[in-house]
Amino acid sequence: MKTLETLNVSPPEENSRRRELIEAAARLFRDQGYERTTVRDLGNAVGLQSGSLFYHFRTKEEILVAVMALGISRTTEQLAEAIAAARSAREKLAALFHVHLNSLLGDNQAALEVMLYEWRSVSESSRPGLIVLRDRYEALWQSVLDEAASQGLVKTDTRLLRRTLLGSLHWSVQWYREDGELTVDQLAERMMALVLTD
Amino acid sequence: MKTLETLNVSPPEENSRRRELIEAAARLFRDQGYERTTVRDLGNAVGLQSGSLFYHFRTKEEILVAVMALGISRTTEQLAEAIAAARSAREKLAALFHVHLNSLLGDNQAALEVMLYEWRSVSESSRPGLIVLRDRYEALWQSVLDEAASQGLVKTDTRLLRRTLLGSLHWSVQWYREDGELTVDQLAERMMALVLTD
DNA sequence: GTCTATAATCAGATAGAC
């Protein structure tokens, strides 16, 4: 049985300094990209000299991996809670859209966006741990979609449906504007309406 | 009336050396990312010393912009042709999926993928020209979706539908495998089936 | 047009003092 540690993914009990750094890095990586963000930028953001970062992380890439792991883990937790609280297949289906979009488009959740768009900067050796986390998240999706399909709420090609829906949702960061005509939850409802069979 | 030149987008008549460089850059940028690809890598790929590149392009970023412009322009042309050849709204709808996926997943079309995933490395001053090209492509999509909706082929929320579909298709590069169970055209058919109202 | 050589800058990471 592989543990998260052997997969180079940070343990859940981050001390506060590490956590603060990860949150700041998430915003910088989202806004400027990982490669364009320097360790000096990171230090500035938390009031440290660049050299001091390397007391907390061995390499810059380790920070990236920690950001991604946080982004996907936190979203998975939120989805699991929302599913547990839902009282019907239809409510579970709605949870997929609402949790994902709020996580991606919400104020302080840059980490998930980094997970989606900076994959290429993750070294081969760090990927397996992140893939495990991603697969857990997608497994939740798959089970909800399968239940929804069995009740005729959505089409039955649920594996492809999962991939296309996740693509649709991920892409929303490219065009959604907070000051636009739709709130995040309204957007979630309308995106769900597009896949309901009726 | 703005011309393409004033928007810093390359003219269509590229000389062969420029074109060769752009094609090589497209593959490198897709595989390694723009920031991780050095001008030495680019020179190597076409048998030039890194310094010689700057006879053809003023900056590295100019190469990125040329790659993106080529990717979206070529895809737009192909879509326009396919739409013109289609004999029904249904065939036009199918063209959206087939052209986009073949452009994105096909052998030598790395340029479109770069357009989608390296946007953050484009300077503010270069964006307007690329946005014009992107808008032309999306306008084609919108007109086809509107016609399809008017015939009841798809749901009527076509503006959101356009955005979700494009997101779905773009994301396919993250999971589609050429050696998998589906050809690109089979995938196109199944993705279209997911949005047909029936 | 392409080469060689190099300027000018900036990157990630380390060592040792405090």
Place this chain on the structure above:
DNA sequence: GTCTATCTGATTATAGAC
């Protein structure tokens, strides 16, 4: 834990010969 100082190497871009 954090700072200062710095090492080492890489990067884009330029200048001038051919």
